[in-house]
Amino acid sequence: MRIRFKKWARPEIAASQICMDDSKAMRGKWRTDANFARPEQPFFVELGCGKGGWISQAALQHPENNYLALDIKSEMLGMANRKVLAAFERAGKAPDNVRLSIINIEHISEVLCPQDGVDRIYINFCNPWPKESHKKRRLTHPRQLGQYASVLRGELHFKTDDPDLFNESIVYFEESGWSILTKTFDLHADEPADNIRTEHENMFTEMGKKIHFLIAAPPAGAFGKPAPSFDDELREQRRLKAEAAETD
Numbered sequence: 462m463r464i465r466f467k468k469w470a471r472p473e474i475a476a477s478q479i480c481m482d483d484s485k486a487m488r489g490k491w492r493t494d495a496n497f498a499r500p501e502q503p504f505f506v507e508l509g510c511g512k513g514g515w516i517s518q519a520a521l522q523h524p525e526n527n528y529l530a531l532d533i534k535s536e537m538l539g540m541a542n543r544k545v546l547a548a549f550e551r552a553g554k555a556p557d558n559v560r561l562s563i564i565n566i567e568h569i570s571e572v573l574c575p576q577d578g579v580d581r582i583y584i585n586f587c588n589p590w591p592k593e594s595h596k597k598r599r600l601t602h603p604r605q606l607g608q609y610a611s612v613l614r615g616e617l618h619f620k621t622d623d624p625d626l627f628n629e630s631i632v633y634f635e636e637s638g639w640s641i642l643t644k645t646f647d648l649h650a651d652e653p654a655d656n657i658r659t660e661h662e663n664m665f666t667e668m669g670k671k672i673h674f675l676i677a678a679p680p681a682g683a684f685g686k687p688a689p690s691f692d693d694e695l696r697e698q699r700r701l702k703a704e705a706a707e708t709d
Contacts, residue, residue: 470539513541514659520559610679638680
């Protein structure tokens with residue numbers, strides 16, 4: 462989705478109490494009182510927070526958790542910053558359990574490491590990158606899953622309206638050794654009480670699109686290990702293809 466340049470975004474991000482200017486410098490230090498009032502709480506990360514529709518609700522509703530929301534675009538993060546601060550101001554509460562930062566999620570390992578001990582990752586309505594040549598950019602692509610697995614000691618929650626992305630992501634998870642704990646092709650058919658709807662989710666639902674959702678756990682023993690490099694990933698894909706060809 463294209464978004465117009467907003468000249469106010471970067472100055473507001475730089476001045477915001479909840480936006481981290483240099484997220485790479487925080488690698489290994491997210492679970493500290495320099496970031497959160499209660500650093501001992503569970504640490505949840507949203508990848509691709511967009512305009513902040515989800516994070517502004519989740520962080521406010523669950524003060525017992527700490528949240529880090531990431532996005533690549535300053536315009537998106539600027540709007541998310543406004544939305545989060547407005548939500549907490551209306552509730553008369555301090556935003557002491559939420560942080561935002563700009564980062565290219567393809568390089569998430571530059572921002573998070575095992576010492577940060579991520580308890581849960583959320584991916585909500587990410588770019589489906591439908592073209593074959595662009596699919597490696599998907600947030601659920603195997604090369605991304607390897608990075609998440611090295612820092613995640615809990616679950617990953619994935620939600621989308623795109624059936625092709627969802628079905629191919631299921632394959633990504635399974636081929637990467639992840640366990641799919643929950644899976645539904647129509648989340649609203651039996652909607653969980655704790656589901657947080659965003660503007661996108663309501664819009665897609667009004668359009669008659671079904672919301673697809675899954676919860677997955679990383680491979681046993683992956684936490685704390687170095688994330689595989691992209692070259693390792695390509696070699697593993699070639700090996701699997703060669704094995705499959707031999708059995709045909």
